[in-house]
Amino acid sequence: MWKQRIQVIQGDITRQEVEAIVNAANESLLGGGGVDGAIHRAAGPELLAECRTLGGCPTGEAKITQGYGLLAQWVIHTVGPVWQGGQHHEEALLASCYRNSLALALTHSIRTIAFPAISAGVYGFPLERATPIALKVVQAFLNEQSEIEQVRFVCFSDRVYATYQSVLEAM
Numbered sequence: 001m002w003k004q005r006i007q008v009i010q011g012d013i014t015r016q017e018v019e020a021i022v023n024a025a026n027e028s029l030l031g032g033g034g035v036d037g038a039i040h041r042a043a044g045p046e047l048l049a050e051c052r053t054l055g056g057c058p059t060g061e062a063k064i065t066q067g068y069g070l071l072a073q074w075v076i077h078t079v080g081p082v083w084q085g086g087q088h089h090e091e092a093l094l095a096s097c098y099r100n101s102l103a104l105a106l107t108h109s110i111r112t113i114a115f116p117a118i119s120a121g122v123y124g125f126p127l128e129r130a131t132p133i134a135l136k137v138v139q140a141f142l143n144e145q146s147e148i149e150q151v152r153f154v155c156f157s158d159r160v161y162a163t164y165q166s167v168l169e170a171m
């Protein structure tokens with residue numbers, strides 16, 4: 001059952017003991033605020049050095065680096081859409097972030113992966129719309145293959161945690 005392979009926790013993604021953590025990066029991949037800043041601080045300067053070699057990342061796509069100072073061996077950097085009112089393919093682009101991150105995990109034989117709430121911070125994607133997208137893409141992906149054993153959603157705030165819990169419960 002796909003639900004048994006999903007975990008919703010409240011916490012800090014930089015502290016997760018999983019094979020890969022996902023970064024909600026920006027197109028430059030050269031660091032930013034929010035979860036991106038926290039991941040770069042925890043991983044150390046080698047992460048930025050590797051990111052500089054990648055030439056950025058278009059919105060909706062994903063790229064992978066090592067984790068350096070993190071407990072996670074890998075960081076999958078994906079670029080969520082900036083919310084512009086909902087008529088600019090924001091929902092499809094957000095779904096692509098989750099799908100492409102999982103596909104990249106699969107090609108690297110990653111079995112455990114943690115996601116933050118991509119685009120739901122500074123990028124302004126309404127949490128009530130972002131959460132079902134995240135959970136449905138992961139549900140579909142888990143149902144399609146059995147290599148990925150665990151997907152953990154790491155919720156930074158009470159509100160994000162409560163939203164993920166209630167959306168997951170209703171599925």
Ligand code: ADP
Binds near residue numbers: 011080125
């Ligand atoms: P975006 O620019 O994609 O909106 P943000 O980093 O601004 O990215 O926010 C995305 C989500 O990540 C928000 O819910 C924010 O509260 C959360 N977040 C911030 N720091 C962390 C962290 N250390 N671990 C997990 N989630 C975090």
